Amino acid sequence: MLEFQEVSYQYPSEDFDIIDRLSFSVAPGSFHCIIGISGCGKSTIFRMTNGLLQPKGGTILVEGQSIVGRKRYCGYMPQKDLLFPWRTVGENVALPLEIQGGLSKAERRDRAEAALRDVGLSGCLDKMPHELSGGMRQRAAFARTMLTGCDLLLLDEPFSALDFLTRISMQEWLVDQWRRHQKTILFITHDVEEALFLSESVLVVEHPPIRELAEIPVPAAFPRDRSSLKLPEMVELKEHLIDLLRKQVTV
Template sequence: MLEFKNISFKYDEDPDFIIKSLSFRVDKGEFISIVGPSGCGKSTVFRLICKLERPFEGDIFLEGRNINVLGKGYIGYMPQNDLLIPWRTILQNSSLPLEIKGGDMKRVRNEAEEMLQSFGLEKYKDKYPRDLSGGMRQRVAFTRTLLTGSELLLLDEPFSALDAITRLSMQEWLLDKWSKLNKTVLFITHDVEEALFLSTRIFVTDGSPIRKFKEIKVDLNYPRTRDMLDNPDILRIKAQLIEELKRGIRL
């Protein structure tokens, strides 16, 4: 589905590389979480996949095609500071990716309405983002991401601003959508338990610059329940992950 081949990247303003000869692969249908210390370059990985930044060297392939040859709208990206546009209604926010792609406005509207309905959000369609709770706004942002039609969804800390209980229910909501829609998800989080609960595999960054992801397979079946996280193997992985993340924090 997605392949990084020897990607190196630095920001112009910065003397140092933040990604150096990074290679990895994600298979179709996987749910991959990326965890790593703040500022190590996780969001930058997403910005490279979206062509918001260009690699210094290396190539990125999506379903076997170099992303350089792909046109707009090939990716579903939910950025870290999501942002719904305040002056557009929920329906107008959701339909944005379809509008950008172009096409008949009536069809665009119908498709966005159908998606909102299937997520139980239809009653909010004429409201504005300020009228919705944080969890609801994240659902709308996710709907908008899905409406790009992309098979690969990049979700950058989508739940970090939510309270603990809403966050748990959003995790379950997301897993349910992922399993029904057969999408491939790349998900950035700082929350180790969230990564374990959601993912088929977890990619852990190995410091700065990122040269390699340490890949951890989460051997649990779906559908998942919270008590599965009490499995001794999972508890061991959790302790190890927390230790590695603590080591990576530069104070």
């Protein structure tokens, strides 16, 4: 579904490649979390994948084709929910349709209404973003990402600003969405437990600059519930991943 072939990236103000000949691939329909310490370049991988940043070298393929010159091959939910405060929730959600063009206002409204219903936000179409709770805003932002119609979804720390209980119900909700819509999901998180709950395998940045992503399978079957996190092999893996990340943090 997504393949990086020897991809490099250097920010103009830096004198090294933060992403250094990185190759990895993810299969269609899979769910992977990416974990790594702050500032290691995780969001940079997403920004290149969706075409916001141009790699210095290498090739990025989506469904076997280079992304160069292509549009609408992935849905991207940035690190903040970024709903426009001056637009209604429905107008925010319908934004990808507006950009794509070809649908009337009434058709866009109908599609936005259906997408909101799908994420449990019936009746929120004409509300303003500030009238929603944090979890509801994240679901609206997710509905907007879904309305891009893309099979590849890049979600950058979508739940990091949520309180613990909202976050765990959103995790369960997301697994359900993934299973129903059969999307390919890449999900960046700092929360190792979240990564273990959500992923089929975790992609770990073992040390920056990013030369490879270590793929670590998660030893629990789907459907999962939170008790899966208590399995001895899951507890062991969690501790292993925390150790691995802590070794890189210098304070």
